Amino acid sequence: MKTESLYVHIPFCDNICTYCDFAKVYYSGELADRYLVALFDELRRRAQNRYKTIYIGGGTPSALDESQLETLLQGLQDYLEHGAEFTIEANPESLKPGKIALLKKYRVNRVSLGVQTFNEDLLQSLNRRHNNAMVDETVALLKKAGIANINIDLMYGLKGQTMADIKNDLDHLINLDVPHVSYYSLILEEHTMIARESYPELEDESLGEISKLIDGCLEANGYKHYEVSNYAKLGFESRHNLAYWHYCNYLGVGVGAASKIDDRIIQNNRNLYKYLGGENIQEVSEQSQKETMFNHIMMSLRLKEGLDLEGFNQRYQVDFEKFYRKVLAKHLGHTMMIRDGFLVLSKNAYDNLNSILVDFL
Ligand SMILES: C[S@@+](CC[C@H](N)C(=O)[O-])C[C@H]1O[C@@H](n2cnc3c(N)ncnc32)[C@H](O)[C@@H]1O
Ligand code: SF4
Structure with a gap:
């Protein structure tokens, strides 16, 4: 399979x-x-062709100074296909007008802004350095520069965050009128500062209430909930992230990046000094076809449209319904259904996604 991302x-x-x-x-x-x-x-060394989607993520790409950003964007021109989606992640405090001009000059056509919340006290408690005025100004400057394909990252489940805060976050977001929103539930990751303090985990009941509030508000304002954590106006779904969810090939370069090339998962070194010393790759794991198929199912069931069964059968030369007969007998009509040739999870099955997925192993 050709690698297009x-x-x-x-x-x-x-x-x-x-x-x-x-x-x-x-x-x-x-x-x-x-x-x-x-x-x-x-x-x-590793790139073989030009790409249909390029995603510069981080870390904070906008933390680079202008001359470094220019080196990066100029260097990537050789890998950009005509008509490609070209995304960069940025923080509002560092995406200054000079850098926005560089994005425009080098054909970046999608910007993902890390906002997290519009409650400035909560922002401080997360050690974020921006305020709401910076977000408003950055969005306005991007639109003025003709980069209207903007995503905003938000999070819920923050310590001390109330339903009124989330409502206020939604109101502010809607006013900014951006076409894409990634709304993440805070994950308590090991090795982070919050993992060392007592951080309340969300109860199922509040989780249900929050999801209802977010879904209701975003859907009423023209956003389609197309993936577990992602909402987009028509035609503004992230093409790069769709490649992950469709389990297409992708090449990941840089410290800690991962690649999926056919049945190989390649994990780059997370240690910056090893990476700088030329030890780019830490681990290559060859997946069996069954493992690759499992990963594909796992990724695609995150999409509201589900898993394209015909596409799956063609890619792996199997008959999905025969191969997973027992799993389907257990789950069809309860946690999942087949709709127009797609395997789709039922609405309340998303909370138990992992326990459903193990049956495909
Ligand atoms: C890793 S950051 C990189 C982009 C940029 N530096 C920023 O802060 O937005 C991308 C997004 O991941 C999300 N994120 C990071 N850690 C997370 C966590 N522990 N739980 C949920 N979302 C998280 C945040 O919403 C953040 O905007
Ligand atoms: S979330 Fe914060 S620490 Fe993590 S990459 Fe973004 S700015 Fe850096």
């Missing part, structure tokens, strides 16, 4: 948030310069 990891942040377990370090100009050299070395 490229993920590029930039591990630098100006500050470290209390909940974050992604591969990141404090920004240093000298380290970032060395990193970009190592990154393009890896890319030249």
Whole structure:
């Protein structure tokens, strides 16, 4: 299968948030310069073609200074297919007008802004460095520059966050009128600052209430809930993330990045100094066809449209309904259904996704 998606990891942040377990370090100009050299070395060795989607994630890509950002974007031009979706993640405090001009110049056409909440006290408790005025201004500047395909990341389940806070977050979000929202439930990751304090986990009951509030408000305002944590206006679904959920191939470069190339999962080193020393890849695991099929099912059931059975049968040369006869006998009509050739989870089955998935193993 051809690899049509490229993920590029930039591990630098100006500050470290209390909940974050992604591969990141404090920004240093000298380290970032060395990193970009190592990154393009890896890319030249591993990239085979141009890509239909490129996603620069982090860390905080917008923490790079203008000249580093230009080096990055200019270097990626050689890998960009005509008409590609080209996304960059950014934090509102560091995406200044000069950097927005560079995004435009180098054909970045989608920006994902980390906002998390519009409650400024909560933002401080998470160790975020922006305020609401910076978000409003950044969104306005992006639109003015002609980059209207904007995603905003929000989170619920924060300590001290009330239903009124979430309602207020939704109101502010709707006013910004961006076409895509990723709304994450806070995950208490090991090795993070919040894992060391007593952090309340959401009860099932509040989770249900919050989901209802978010879904109701976003759907009423024209967003389609197309994946567990993602909502988009028509035509603004993330093409790059859809490639993950359709379990297509992707190449991931940079520290901590992962790639899926046919039946191989390649995990890059999470240690920046090893990566800079040229030890890019930490582990390559060959998956059996059954494991690959399982991963594909796991990813696609996150989508509201579900798993395309005909596409699955063609890709793996199997008959899904025969191969998983026993699982379907157990779950069809209860936790899942087949609708227009797609295997779809029923609405309340999302909370028990893992316990359903193990049956496919
Ligand atoms: C890893 S950050 C990278 C982009 C950028 N630095 C930022 O902070 O938005 C991407 C998104 O992941 C989400 N995220 C990070 N850690 C999380 C956690 N523990 N639980 C839920 N979502 C998380 C946040 O919503 C964040 O915006
Ligand atoms: S959430 Fe974003 S800004 Fe905060 S530490 Fe993680 S990558 Fe950096």
